[in-house]
Amino acid sequence: MFLVGLTGGIASGKSTVSSQLKELGCPVIDADVVAQKVVEFQSPAYKLILQHFGREVLLENGEIDRKKLGQIIFSNPEKRRLLNSITHPLIHKEMFRQILLYFIKGYRYVILDVPLLFETRRLTRFLTHTVVVYCDPATQLSRLMQRDALSHEEAQQRIAAQMPLKEKRGLASHVMENSGSREDTHRQVLRLHTKLEDSMEFLVVRAVAVAAVAGLCGLFLCTVKLLIS
Ligand SMILES: CC(C)(COP(=O)(O)OP(=O)(O)OC[C@H]1O[C@@H](n2cnc3c(N)ncnc32)[C@H](O)[C@@H]1O)[C@@H](O)C(=O)NCCC(=O)NCCS
Numbered sequence: 001m002f003l004v005g006l007t008g009g010i011a012s013g014k015s016t017v018s019s020q021l022k023e024l025g026c027p028v029i030d031a032d033v034v035a036q037k038v039v040e041f042q043s044p045a046y047k048l049i050l051q052h053f054g055r056e057v058l059l060e061n062g063e064i065d066r067k068k069l070g071q072i073i074f075s076n077p078e079k080r081r082l083l084n085s086i087t088h089p090l091i092h093k094e095m096f097r098q099i100l101l102y103f104i105k106g107y108r109y110v111i112l113d114v115p116l117l118f119e120t121r122r123l124t125r126f127l128t129h130t131v132v133v134y135c136d137p138a139t140q141l142s143r144l145m146q147r148d149a150l151s152h153e154e155a156q157q158r159i160a161a162q163m164p165l166k167e168k169r170g171l172a173s174h175v176m177e178n179s180g181s182r183e184d185t186h187r188q189v190l191r192l193h194t195k196l197e198d199s200m201e202f203l204v205v206r207a208v209a210v211a212a213v214a215g216l217c218g219l220f221l222c223t224v225k226l227l228i229s
């Protein structure tokens with residue numbers, strides 16, 4: 001199995017692309033969904049957030065007020081680093097668990113939708129391809145303001161909390177241009193899908209895994225033989 005990283009800037013269109021890939025039957029692990037799971041009520045991350053940010057980031061029902069926490073961390077880099085240090089190790093651990101499940105089920109590849117892929121760099125060494133969903137800065141700003149009902153300043157602040165999208169584009173092995181229509185993007189998604197489906201790279205990883213298991217079995221048998229003789 002090989003891993004494909006899907007990333008981009010805030011509101012550049014990652015979810016739009018990953019939904020289209022899911023509709024085509026691709027397995028996708030979404031880091032934003034995993035991030036929600038790790039801060040569920042009374043989880044270890046939930047307790048740490050409560051300890052460091054106080055009850056002001058809780059809703060009346062005790063769950064995390066994501067809007068409030070977002071307002072805090074996007075306007076304060078230190079608080080953002082603190083939240084990242086609480087959540088990121090747990091997000092990566094859960095993602096590895098889900099990757100393993102896909103591997104056991106025999107999937108040939110998995111797409112990891114990770115907004116901060118190039119910022120954290122924790123997963124990059126495991127990836128065969130990296131796809132950046134790009135759109136021009138004016139489109140990104142207006143889509144973000146519209147989707148999240150943010151002011152110009154708030155939206156700029158959120159964009160500035162990430163590595164510049166142009167820089168991410170330079171790091172990718174594959175760029176998806178999402179400044180145009182959804183249909184335009186869908187055509188590019190279809191091309192990427194064909195490329196992934198036709199790829200034989202999963203065979204390399206499978207061969208390495210088989211060789212490693214065979215090596216371990218050989219070592220085990222040699223040890224048993226030595227102990228008996
Ligand atoms: C701040 C939180 C509570 C806001 O929740 P909300 O439901 O409003 O937004 P959501 O989680 O869907 O994130 C929306 C987008 O914001 C951006 N974003 C989220 N967290 C961060 C961050 N720490 N730094 C920079 N950008 C971020 C990403 O582009 C993400 O796709 C939430 O994003 C969070 O817990 N963030 C910390 C965990 C994290 O880094 N998640 C990103 C995936 S690795």
Ligand SMILES: Nc1ncnc2c1ncn2[C@@H]1O[C@H](COP(=O)(O)OP(=O)(O)OP(=O)(O)O)[C@@H](O)[C@H]1O
Binds near residue numbers: 182185
């Ligand atoms: N090609 C497009 N044409 C018009 N609107 C689009 C297009 N692509 C995405 N959008 C809209 O732009 C907004 C941002 O897109 P999307 O949610 O897919 O971005 P994202 O990168 O997943 O964002 P985030 O980083 O916040 O998770 C959404 O409201 C979406 O409907």
